[in-house]
Structure formats: structure tokens, C-alpha cells
Amino acid sequence: MAAEADKMRKLDFEEIQIPPGPRLGNIVVEVENLVKGFGDRVLIDDLSFTLPRNGIVGVIGPNGAGKTTLFKTILGLEEPDSGIVKIGETVKISYVDQSRGGIDPKKSLFEVVSDGLDFMKVGQVEMPSRAYVAAFGFKGPDQQKPAGVLSGGERNRLNLALTLKQGGNLLLLDEPTNDLDVETLGSLENALLEFPGCAVVISHDRWFLDRVATHILAYEGESKWFWFEGNFESYEENKIARLGADAARPHRATYRKLTR
Template sequence: MSDEKIIFSMAGVNKVYPPQKQVLKNIYLSFFYGAKIGVIGLNGSGKSSLLRIIAGLDKSYQGEVVFSPGYTVGYLAQEPELDPQKTVREVVEEGVAEISAVLKEYEEINEKFGLPEVYENPDEMDRLLARQGELQDKIDATGAWEIDSKLERAMDALRCPEPDRRVDTLSGGERRRVALCRLLLQEPDVLLLDEPTNHLDAESIDWLEQHLQQYRGTVIAVTHDRYFLDNVAGWILELDRGEGIPWKGNYSSWLDQKAKRLAQEEKTESKRQKTLERELEWVRMAPKARHAKSKARLHNYEKLASEETKEREEKLELFIPPGPRLGNVVIEAQQVSKAYGDKILFENLSFSLPPAGIVGIIGPNGAGKTTLFRLITGQELPDSGTFRVGETVALGYVDQLHDDLNPEKTVWENITGGHENIQLGNRLVNSRAYVSKFNFNGADQQKKVGVLSGGERNRVHLAITLKKGANVLLLDEPTNDIDVNTLRALEEGLENFGGCAVVISHDRWFLDRICTHILAFEGNSQVYFFEGNYTEYEENRKKRLGDIGPQRIKYKKLVKG
């Protein structure tokens, strides 16, 4: 198109971290105003480095980076910097500081009209009227009169904390939501987003997608959220061993092109290639076929739990060994209620988890999802109702807060106990090969756990949990901070797992692909148990509750008699 204007280009860019780790290799990249680009690649492949270079924050690279003058750039870092003394509302208002200043000047001129030195001086009166006219034009062009309701809508949709909370009392996830809200209100010409969906629940991600689809400017997002990449991106930039490979189209289109390219490049079909092809097969399935597949899993427990696992072990990139055979009772809740202080987290919760069931737990942060895990593990008791875990259940769970990782030991030692071979189901496997499946390669396996990032610790937890030989897995946000390749392998491992899983996640693609049931925390202390995947649940919710956008979570008050 002739009106497409290139506003940014990078030529021959290299980025090396001392002593000699090259993450970007001879990158050439140009983009138009309005382009929507998703960046994917393994952890450590240079995705965040690329964004920091485009944002102008990282100057230590070789090569050329050129931005057309006159364009504004906004950047969401994984750990954004906010003024700890300010309140949530004050930080969010920084995003509309320019508009607020216009409104303030407009009000000040209005007040001046009542002063004798103004209304008795025709020249001063004319000057102020002219200035007020200019301000009025700006107010009309930016919709400034609506600014308060716009702020409220954005804060609600991203489920920001209470407006008067101080930043220094916020969790990491809350800070990210506040920073994202401020950035979206700024409306820069180029939005650079590093993992924007982390710490957002599924409903808020859906809202963000719709917002970015209509966004006038350019959006470049590093993300492993595949529906986000499908619904927002018009281009995929894949970073692979330092090189940047652009693909036209969204994630599903990339999957198709990538599978064909691997088929040409690889003489023998690798497990990675087969995993890609099976995901592509799932993408092409009609909703009815997907539903039938998840139904079939529920009827196939005997087959999944049987000893004939060798074929599956050979087929899968990540094989999860089945634990002891489950009886008929796995996890059952009847009329369960639980409160904290004067807030009822949930009431009248009833569900029954069948053998081979995979339940996705969804809802806003703070709604009570982790408390449900604590009920399952026996760390908490219900206030009323009955909660029953079957006698045959062997839980696989690592509590994220009270983990027993040894910070002085390496990643490899923590996961394997220092053994060269580990027992995985019925066979011995090389322990370093197992650890590498969680994207810890070479030197990374020798890192001390004490220096790991939150995302790396997540992957260590996951590796420990999946090798335990449990028959019921409890996974708390397993999709956070893992790359698309590991996600795909984890999905297949769970699909073929001869047991049950209860998974807290906001990754809608993941939930659609693996879940037989959804347990949704819907606010106002209500939890809804649904048979089907995430997309089917969403259709059901809209029919029951209407098509309302995300709102800040509300609890029922606990009224003591």
C-alpha cells in the first residue's frame, strides 16, 4: 500500500553480553506505522533485549537503529519502575498528564474571566478568549471531558488495585497492571510490550486484545500467549539462535509455515516437528471435534493409566509418568464455603473431579484460587461444607511460597538430587536431558537456584512436580515465563497423562487444548463448575450473565450474626 510509511528500521544489529554470549545476530528489521508484530522465541533468545534497543534504553549494541522523527514510543518492562510514594490513581493519571494540564489551564482561564483586571481590559479578554478557543479544540480532539470515565474503564478492565493504595504496598503483578494502564492511556505511536499478559486474568487479556486490535499505532509485543498472537499480530518475528526471522500472518499461520519449513530442513522427523504438526492439527479442528476429543479423554482413563506407556514416551517431547491407579473418588467438594477476615472468598462450592479430568481454574488474582489448592493439600480447612480427597490420590504439588529449593545448590542438583540418571515412570532417563526439556541448557543447569529469576524458579518447580509419579497434579500458573516450545510440550504431556490435573492458568489456548472442565471464580464469592474447555465456558458465561467486560473483583461481606 502506498500510504504505508516505514517509521523504524534496524540494520545489521548485533548484541553481545560479556564475555561472549551473542543474543542478536545481524538483525535487519523495518516496520510501518500501525503494524502489529508478535515476537516469539526461546527464553534467553534476546526478545527483551530487542525491545530495549527499539525503546532506546539499551545503547550497547553494534549496527544501525533509525527512528523517523516525531513519533512517541512507550515501553512496558517486565518489572516496571513506579514511584513507590505515589498512589495507584496518581500513577495512572501520569498517563493523561498532558490532557489534565489542558483541562487545568481551561479552568484557570474560566476563573480569570471573573476578575476586574480581565473583564475591564478588552485586549486581555480577547487574548484569553483566543487561548480558550485553542484549548477547547484540543479538549474536543482528545475527548478530554470524558477523561475520568476513561480512567475508570481502563482501571476496571485491567483490574487495577484500589485507587488510593500506595505503590510500595503492591505485589509485582499489581504494579505491572498499573504500569500497563498508564501506558495505554498515554497512547504512544509505538507500543512496546514485554509479556503484557503476565499477571492478567483471561478476561482482562481478552479486553486488552480488543483494545490493541483497534489501536491506531504500532504494537510490538513479546508474548507466549498464542490466542493473543493469533488475534492481534499481523506479523510474527521469530528469534532463533540470534537471528530474526519475520513471518507474515498470525500465530496459526506461523505454525503452518514453520511446520512446512521444518519438514524441508529435517531429514528425519524430530519430536519437535511432530509436536508442531499436532498443534496445527488441533488449530484446524472444528469446535465440535475439540469437544469430542476432551470428552474422549474422560472415557479413556483406563487406557491412559495402563502400563502401555512406552509408545507415548517415545512420541512425546515431555512425558509425564502416571502415578498409582486412581479410585472413583478423586476430589469432591459439597457446599464448601471459605472466608478470610470479613471477605467470603467462595460459598456453596460444589464439584467432583472425575479420573482423567483436567480442571482449569480461572478468575482474577485474589479471588481464592490458591486457597482452593490449600484445601486440596490439607493446609486449610473449609468453614462449612465437606471437602474430600480420595484415598488413592497421590498429589504432585510444589507450594510456590514455601518451597524447599536449596538456594546454594544448582538447578540440576535441585531437580535431580545430583543423580546422573533419574527414574521417570518405568524407565531410567539421563537427568541432564530431562532438565534440558525445561529450557535449562548447558551452563544454565549449573546456576545456583538462589540467583534465579521468578520465571526460572517456576520452571524448576515444574520439573520437580512432573517427575514425582503423582496421579493428581496441582499446577499453579505453570504457563508463566515459559516459552511457546515448552508450553506445547507441556500441553501434550498433560493430554497424554494417565491421571488428573488441576491447573490455575490464564492462558486461554492452554486451557482450550487440555481442559475437560473449568472452575471459574466469577466474583461476588461465586464459583461455577463447567464441563468443557475455556471457549465453551465463555459462551456459557455470556448466555448466563450477559456480555459484560472485566471489572474489579467484589466479595460478599461476612456478616457475623
């Protein structure tokens, strides 16, 4: 009880909170020689990496490169065409599908997040439901909006609130910064930096990744990915040194053909 009370005292209900999940063991996710295709295209070709226990990994690449497919493969929703994806025994994943198909459009966003309860469990910590929802930029009457009429940015914030309340020690966040206001974005950055677990974040926001990323997993064309230790700016410098100045310019996704 004393430990729980101490947690409550430390929480700032005005800010986004990411509750600590179970303690991670030595293995988070290990990917070895992963090949994954879609139709006749190879999206991921011979990818290997090991997620660090306390890392924040930024996943970057053009639309259609296979970023969400990688998430679904880690989740076990997609099977590798070849290679190994090993999930540690202590890992609890927090993830909400971007399609949000299970949300009742008639329910208020407050009900969707809190199940209509005044207090809710955020991980293993109980906190006031309205304060938790407000931390994602939904103040006062905004909390009563039906989920079916939310804007794209509001749906993104709702998705973030649903993901972070799960209490996992591995967060898979699919473009969480889209349409966030400056206050909510700053709150998310601080929460991620204080999170004791591991986070993997798909994002097109280079400034966000400069501030929070410890590692970058980057699509570099022709179904190839590159694992880099450092933030986005350091990765860009490394990429130019390896591939030349032209490599820094945006390119559309290119693939090799899948042979079975």
C-alpha cells in the same frame, strides 16, 4: 523388567514427561457446599464439584479470588469454614508450593531437581537426569545456574519439573504457563493431554485452556464459582448466554463479608 524397558523405549527425553501415577479409583476429589474465607472476606461460597478421573480442569479468576486457597484446602493445608472436601483413597497429589521456600539457593538447578544423581526416578520410571531437566528448557550450562539467581520464568520451569517428577495421579499446577517459551508450553500441553490421571490447573492463559481443558472452574464474583464442562471458549459462550455480554469483560474480585 520387560515392562520397565518398554516404558523407557516409549519416552522421548526431549519432551516433558508426566509419569503415570497409581491407578485412580472412582473418587478423585468431591467438594460439597464448601465455604472458605480469609480474614473477614468469603473467598469461596457454597462451592460443589466432582473432579473427573481423566479430566483437565482449568481454574480461572482474578488475583485474590481464592484460587490458591482452594488448592491449599484440597491439600489439607487449610480447613474449610463449612462444607466437605473428600479425597479419594487412591489419590496421590503432586504439588509444589509456589513460594519454593525449601529450595537451597546455592545449589544448581540440576542438583535441586536430581539431587546430583546421573539418573533419577520420575514417578516409577528411571531416566537420565540431565535429559529430564533439559526437557524444561534448561540446556547445557543453564543446568548449573544457582537456584538463587534464576529469573521468574526459570523458577516457574523449575517448579514444574519438581512437581511433575513426583509421580502423582492428581496434579495441582499453580500458573504453570507463566513465562514459558513456546517450545516448553507446547511440550507441557502434549504431556497433559497424554496424562492418564487428573490435572487441576490455575491459569490466565485462555489459549492454553482452550487446547487442554475438559472442564472450567471459574470465579464469577461475589465469592461465587461456576463449574462448567468444556474448554475456555465454550465456557465464555455459556457465561455470556447466562449473564449477558458485560460478563465477558474482566472484573476485579468482589466478596461478601464472612459472618461467623
